[in-house]
Amino acid sequence: MFTNGTFDCGEACALPGHVITASETLPVISFALVELRDGTQTYDAVVQRPIEDTRRRPEISHTAAHAATKTHMVLASEYRGPHNENYTHWLLLPPKAPGQLLPVPPGSVRGLWRERALSTEDLGKRITVNGSTITVNGESRKVNWEDRVPADAIVDAYIQHVDSFNEDGFKVVSVTADEDGDENPCEFINPFLDNDEFKAADIAFACVNETAQDSFYTTFHLPLVEEQPYAPPKHQLADAKCVTMGKKEFSHFVFGSVHKMV
Numbered sequence: 001m002f003t004n005g006t007f008d009c010g011e012a013c014a015l016p017g018h019v020i021t022a023s024e025t026l027p028v029i030s031f032a033l034v035e036l037r038d039g040t041q042t043y044d045a046v047v048q049r050p051i052e053d054t055r056r057r058p059e060i061s062h063t064a065a066h067a068a069t070k071t072h073m074v075l076a077s078e079y080r081g082p083h084n085e086n087y088t089h090w091l092l093l094p095p096k097a098p099g100q101l102l103p104v105p106p107g108s109v110r111g112l113w114r115e116r117a118l119s120t121e122d123l124g125k126r127i128t129v130n131g132s133t134i135t136v137n138g139e140s141r142k143v144n145w146e147d148r149v150p151a152d153a154i155v156d157a158y159i160q161h162v163d164s165f166n167e168d169g170f171k172v173v174s175v176t177a178d179e180d181g182d183e184n185p186c187e188f189i190n191p192f193l194d195n196d197e198f199k200a201a202d203i204a205f206a207c208v209n210e211t212a213q214d215s216f217y218t219t220f221h222l223p224l225v226e227e228q229p230y231a232p233p234k235h236q237l238a239d240a241k242c243v244t245m246g247k248k249e250f251s252h253f254v255f256g257s258v259h260k261m262v
Contacts, residue, residue, distance in 0.1 A: 001025045002079060002087035022085040025093070026050075029073055045076040045092065055231075058082065100208045101221075109203040109220060109255055111240045113248035114192040117143045118173050120162050127175055129154040132194065144194035151188030163190055192251055199245050203253070205237060220253065 003012040005021030012023035026047040034044045049060055049072060065072055080086050117134050118127075128135040129151045134143055136159075145151075160181045161174040171190045177183040203220040210216055219239055226234040241250045 001093055002076075002081065002085075002090040004085060004088045007091060022081065022087070024081060024085070024087075026076075026079070028076075028092070032075065034075070034077075046073050047076050047079060048073045049082075102206050102208075104203045104206050104220070106202045107256075109206070109253060110200050111203060111220065111222070111243075111253055112251045113199040113201075113243075113245045114251040115197070115247050116163070116171070116190045116249060117141050117193050118159065118162050118190050119247065122159050123162060124179075125159050127154060127157050127159050129188070134191075142194040143191040145189075145191050148189055148191075152186075154186070154188075157184075157186075160185070161187075198251065199248050200254075201240075201245075203240060 001007075001012060001023060002025075003021055003023040005012055005014045005018065005023065007013070012021060014021040027050055029046045029048050032044045032046055033041060035041050049057075051060070054060055060072055062070075066074070076090055079090075118136070122136050125137045130153055131150060132143055132145065134141045154175060157175040157177055158179050158181070159173060160176050161172075163171040164174060164187075166172045166187065166189075172187045173190045174185060174187040176185045201222060204223050205221040207219050207221065208216055209219060219241075221237040222240050222243055224236055224238045224243070226236065228234050240253075243250060
């Protein structure tokens, strides 16, 4: 990482009295043992802009290549930046050791995706909540509150917001007693519908991660293909909890079980 500012708080920061600073990261191709004019030796890094970088930044032009070698590799100590930022110093950022990514045998871990009881299509509609039944404009929907406390009884309120996030990170629904949203506002967790219409997918990989408190947690991942305009499809691994399938959102994992798939 190159900068003409300072490194502090885990990032490149502006110098005191400056509002912004220039910074840039480049991949290290190799290392070089360099002999300076005074006869001393030191290490330097050989860097080069990655070709994928040209999707977001200007092209890598032949005019930027070394006149004699025609290469775009340059010693880090001689790199000045694409707009001659004249960086004052740089740090090596060793790649972080990846978590232990482990393949999961098909069928041993599955994720289940279900539809929530309320969606943005219900905004402005009237709602009544009575135990495990939510009624929206006369339509009754059976819900499963699972291990969460059911919402208090709500009678003929108006739906103002759907799937806002509360301080605990849960998706919630906000309702009020009047259409203007001024009277008796309240919110409750948006539950899943209580039916068997869910989608299931086998988990492909598990990754064990370590937190700053020396504790561990496991994430499960699915391979996805993302279509991109004017570019080849992008293949990636995604945290299963962040994946949506149409209107269905991640619900929970099952282990070594067989479920009906829709």
